[in-house]
Amino acid sequence: MGIFEYAPAPESRDLANLKPHYRPFVNGEFVDGSGEPLKTINPATEEVLAEVGTASVSDVDTAVKAARKAYNNVWSKMPGSERAKYLFRIARLIQERSRELAVLESLDNGKPIKESRDSDVPTAAAHFFYHAGWADKLDYAGYGPNPKPLGVAGQVIPWNFPLLMLAWKIAPALATGNTVVLKPAETTPLTALVFAEICQQAELPPGVVNILPGAGDIGAALVGHGDVNKVAFTGSTEVGKAIQRQIAGTSKKLTLELGGKAANVVFDDAPLDQAVEGIVNGIFFNQGHVCCAGSRLLVQESIAEELLEKLRYRVSTLRLGDPLDKNTDVGAINSAEQLAKIKGLVESGDAEGAQRWTSPCPVPERGFFFAPTVFSDVQQSMRIAREEIFGPVLSVLTFRTPDEAVTKANNTPYGLSAGIWTEKGSRILWMANQLRAGVVWANTFNRFDPAAPFGGYQESGFGREGGRTGLEAYLDV
Amino acid sequence: MSDRISVAKTYKLYIGGKFPRSESGRVYPVTDTKGKFLANASHASRKDVRDAVSAARKAFGGWSAATAYNRGQVLYRVAEMLEGRREQFVAEVSASEGVAAKKAQSLVDASIDRWVWYAGWTDKIATVLGAANPVAGPYFSFTVPEPTGVVGVLAPQQSSLLGLVSVLAPVLATGSTAVVVSSADRPLPAITLSEVLATSDLPGGVANILTGRASELGPWLASHGDVNALDPTGAEPSARADLAREAAGTVKRVLTVPDAEPDWTADADIARLRRYLEAKTVWHPLGV
Numbered sequence: 001m002g003i004f005e006y007a008p009a010p011e012s013r014d015l016a017n018l019k020p021h022y023r024p025f026v027n028g029e030f031v032d033g034s035g036e037p038l039k040t041i042n043p044a045t046e047e048v049l050a051e052v053g054t055a056s057v058s059d060v061d062t063a064v065k066a067a068r069k070a071y072n073n074v075w076s077k078m079p080g081s082e083r084a085k086y087l088f089r090i091a092r093l094i095q096e097r098s099r100e101l102a103v104l105e106s107l108d109n110g111k112p113i114k115e116s117r118d119s120d121v122p123t124a125a126a127h128f129f130y131h132a133g134w135a136d137k138l139d140y141a142g143y144g145p146n147p148k149p150l151g152v153a154g155q156v157i158p159w160n161f162p163l164l165m166l167a168w169k170i171a172p173a174l175a176t177g178n179t180v181v182l183k184p185a186e187t188t189p190l191t192a193l194v195f196a197e198i199c200q201q202a203e204l205p206p207g208v209v210n211i212l213p214g215a216g217d218i219g220a221a222l223v224g225h226g227d228v229n230k231v232a233f234t235g236s237t238e239v240g241k242a243i244q245r246q247i248a249g250t251s252k253k254l255t256l257e258l259g260g261k262a263a264n265v266v267f268d269d270a271p272l273d274q275a276v277e278g279i280v281n282g283i284f285f286n287q288g289h290v291c292c293a294g295s296r297l298l299v300q301e302s303i304a305e306e307l308l309e310k311l312r313y314r315v316s317t318l319r320l321g322d323p324l325d326k327n328t329d330v331g332a333i334n335s336a337e338q339l340a341k342i343k344g345l346v347e348s349g350d351a352e353g354a355q356r357w358t359s360p361c362p363v364p365e366r367g368f369f370f371a372p373t374v375f376s377d378v379q380q381s382m383r384i385a386r387e388e389i390f391g392p393v394l395s396v397l398t399f400r401t402p403d404e405a406v407t408k409a410n411n412t413p414y415g416l417s418a419g420i421w422t423e424k425g426s427r428i429l430w431m432a433n434q435l436r437a438g439v440v441w442a443n444t445f446n447r448f449d450p451a452a453p454f455g456g457y458q459e460s461g462f463g464r465e466g467g468r469t470g471l472e473a474y475l476d477v
Numbered sequence: 478m479s480d481r482i483s484v485a486k487t488y489k490l491y492i493g494g495k496f497p498r499s500e501s502g503r504v505y506p507v508t509d510t511k512g513k514f515l516a517n518a519s520h521a522s523r524k525d526v527r528d529a530v531s532a533a534r535k536a537f538g539g540w541s542a543a544t545a546y547n548r549g550q551v552l553y554r555v556a557e558m559l560e561g562r563r564e565q566f567v568a569e570v571s572a573s574e575g576v577a578a579k580k581a582q583s584l585v586d587a588s589i590d591r592w593v594w595y596a597g598w599t600d601k602i603a604t605v606l607g608a609a610n611p612v613a614g615p616y617f618s619f620t621v622p623e624p625t626g627v628v629g630v631l632a633p634q635q636s637s638l639l640g641l642v643s644v645l646a647p648v649l650a651t652g653s654t655a656v657v658v659s660s661a662d663r664p665l666p667a668i669t670l671s672e673v674l675a676t677s678d679l680p681g682g683v684a685n686i687l688t689g690r691a692s693e694l695g696p697w698l699a700s701h702g703d704v705n706a707l708d709p710t711g712a713e714p715s716a717r718a719d720l721a722r723e724a725a726g727t728v729k730r731v732l733t734v735p736d737a738e739p740d741w742t743a744d745a746d747i748a749r750l751r752r753y754l755e756a757k758t759v760w761h762p763l764g765v
Contacts (some may be wrong), residue, residue: 142606143641195616240728245721248721248722248724438756438758439760440759442759444760449618451618452620455756459728461728467610467620469606475746
């Protein structure tokens with residue numbers, strides 16, 4: 001350690017325009033929710049950031065009614081070319097307020113400012129730009145002429161990419177002519193409520209977008225509401241299954257974007273330094289709070305030692321700490337609950353005989369932090385090889401032949417993403433064919449773009465977000 | 478001289494390219510719409526479902542990896558073989574559905590034509606649903622459709638052949654494999670179709686056809702861990718919510734189907750093909 005000393009380079013938290021109170025957004029206005037207010041905290045310091053009013057079940061009904069009215073009277077009747085302009089406006093406003101949104105996101109979520117600033121917020125804006133263009137071109141999307149919207153969409157999003165997941169949900173819903181009631185995660189509601197201000201600034205008709213902070217019970221009430229036509233959920237597989245059960249037998253259209261345990265496969269001819277960067281990006285990006293994280297590293301046996309050595313050195317240079325510091329690579333774990341879950345799974349790795357290596361980086365005394373950790377000698381039967389950890393913990397397994405790599409990579413009920421590292425083009429395409437995953441990154445990892453469909457196989461959920469394919473989720477086709 | 482006694486046929490299941498009896502040994506009587514006894518059909522059991530799923534899984538690797546051109550050839554071959562046994566199908570459809578011979582002929586013809594229609598889709602669907610994604614960065618990103626896996630199909634209860642073909646052919650066209658529960662009261666065209674499939678170059682296990690009750694077998698298909706998608710068309714509308722709940726245990730793709738059986742004589746579209754496909758997006762850096 002200590003090759004380079006870095007002076008702190010903190011971003012100003014004043015940019016976040018943090019307010020003491022935030023309220024639910026219904027029918028174009030901020031209203032008092034009748035649920036218990038919650039306090040959202042900064043996971044890097046455990047200090048309370050703001051009090052947030054939450055919705056109760058009766059507020060869900062009010063919001064769905066507002067969305068229905070907006071759908072019937074305004075939004076479904078509006079020509080696509082007009083809807084498009086609202087989406088373009090929103091995209092621009094996100095860009096204009098990007099510094100504010102990035103700082104607020106890092107405060108509320110704990111993610112490094114360089115990620116919220118360079119990845120989350122610009123990609124969120126890009127989703128609105130991309131879908132804006134579809135609003136008046138749906139006849140060309142391949143679902144036949146004049147495809148119809150579904151109606152009111154109930155959307156529930158997770159805490160790992162609060163604003164980006166909102167954009168993934170709201171942009172396609174509005175572009176296709178649906179109206180929305182969205183529930184952000186309990187621990188990260190703030191950027192969604194600033195997004196509500198942006199909807200006001202864009203003069204979006206009241207009721208087209210409604211945002212209800214709250215916990216799982218509000219999500220369940222929203223998903224189960226009789227006047228919701230479309231349910232979109234991103235989150236854990238466990239909750240996804242519960243939602244699928246909950247709405248079984250109804251005519252609601254459902255898309256699920258659930259967990260994963262992605263294999264990142266490194267062959268002996270891979271450019272090792274690039275692969276190491278990709279592995280680090282694959283698992284330590286956003287503290288590993290990424291459903292498509294490359295959490296199972298499969299290394300060809302002949303290069304395992306060499307790669308592990310390079311990997312440990314590289315990981316030891318990652319700086320952990322203040323999310324608002326522009327030098328920070330790994331920020332805070334989003335909640336005490338999540339930190340406890342990570343610790344529990346890491347302990348199971350120890351108990352089941354895997355070799356743990358933890359980065360010697362300094363760890364702040366306050367806040368929820370977990371030092372980057374790499375397990376080697378991992379067997380497929382271990383919990384750390386089977387269960388999603390959703391934290392900065394990598395499990396390393398080895399293989400000898402391409403066939404074995406495929407078999408091991410596919411040995412999971414999940415199927416969200418996968419990585420391949422090799423110089424051999426024919427092998428990349430062969431592997432990409434064999435891997436049962438919705439996104440395959442070859443010689444790169446964790447790339448996202450609104451033009452590229454994203455979503456999983458089997459227990460990683462169904463439906464896609466992004467691209468032409470993603471429009472299907474919001475159309476009656 | 479007495480009149481010749483016809484050779485009565487014993488109807489069996491179609492699993493893994495073979496024609497076993499039900500493991501349970503059960504049979505049930507099949508009658509025409511006027512109640513006249515036609516034959517006994519096998520009454521498939523939970524174990525038969527499991528055997529069929531395991532055969533379908535075993536066949537999935539080969540069938541999904543077959544070239545689209547090859548799959549198209551095989552599907553067209555099914556149409557050819559069906560055409561060759563047209564008269565038998567007309568008689569069975571007529572007896573099963575209680576329709577006049579002329580109507581039965583047109584249903585059989587439509588069934589043959591449907592195989593031909595889907596045969597032509599096998600090597601075009603990727604072009605229609607796939608994409609080169611214009612991402613904002615130095616990457617080549619493309620999206621290809623891939624078969625979902627093993628599909629459990631509860632075939633329509635009314636339309637004994639055309640309905641069955643309309644739900645089975647799209648599964649096979651996309652490269653998935655199928656376990657089908659035929660119409661309970663009208664199973665004979667399904668059994669004869671399995672004889673056609675067995676002689677159509679379709680690899681054993683790609684299509685498996687069980688005769689029996691959707692109400693009994695549906696839940697086993699819906700809850701089976703190795704079934705990836707479920708078409709509940711032939712289930713009672715009142716049973717569909719339970720099937721969908723069972724299917725949630727493994728995040729199965731469950732087709733949304735109308736309560737009433739659709740008019741299968743209407744032209745097909747690609748909706749059913751789409752539902753058995755996953756979109757896989759592949760990224761690779763560009764550079765020199």
